Amino acid sequence: MTFTEMTPRRQEQMMAFDRLLTIMDELREQCPWDRKQTLDSLRHLTIEETYELSDAILENDLPEIRKELGDIQLHLVFYAKIASETGQFDMADVLNGICDKLIRRHPHIYGDANGSRVVAETEEQVKANWEQLKLKEGNKSVLGGVPGSLPALVKAMRIQEKARGAGFDWDEKEQVWQKVEEEMQEFKAEFNADTQAVIDQQRAEGEFGDLLFSLVNYARFIDINPETALERTNKKFIKRFQYIEQQARARGKSLSDMTLAEMDVYWNEAKKEA
Incomplete structure (x- = not known):
């Protein structure tokens, strides 16, 4: 044209x-x-x-x-x-x-190298074809395309998406939730939250990472973007916390002058404002 x-x-x-x-x-x-x-x-x-x-x-x-x-x-x-x-x-x-x-990468639209149209009628088929094509182009691993510098939460989501594209995934969300509960129990087993007992920090960190990874997996199954969800919660917390600061200043106080109970009053007000 x-x-x-x-x-x-x-x-x-x-x-x-x-x-x-x-x-x-x-x-x-x-x-x-x-x-x-x-x-x-x-x-x-x-x-x-x-x-x-x-x-x-x-x-x-x-x-x-x-x-x-x-x-x-x-x-x-x-x-x-x-x-x-x-x-x-x-x-x-x-x-x-x-x-x-x-x-x-869209042979279902433009045809493949032989001019044949590849069948891909669903999003999952498109993703699976995409990963196979990337391997043919020289990628040594399905996960090779995940940038190492990605933030950990985003990286976990991308790793899981790519594994799913290769057929490595749970069948039902109920199975994923069972995994979440399993990881929660393993995390809790590393310490007793009701005591001050010394814990193995490295083991607890590993179990906490497993728990987060399983939660990201479940979020994916119910169509929630965990990065977006966490960022919206961050913004919500910032807005409510700044409301407490504003109310403290309006009364000639600083946060260090206030008790937690006083701050909780303004926190609940902020929740109503939202």
């Missing part, structure tokens, strides 16, 4: 992307800060922008999502620009690469 054959809106999209590429070229040539940046120097900034996008999504703040998407898009263009200066790759290589991979 040529540019003139595109819909007016698609033309606007293409022109907007070209505008960003042009601005990136100009900044790289003329701005001291932009000239100084490297792949490494941008890395932590990109991570920060990704978390800001995540926050905006959790808040369902569409104007903020739009802004954060722009920031991340800038970073993607920036990385490609830096790589193009040493002849490694440019934005066309990046985009064509992902397009080729999407076509290759």
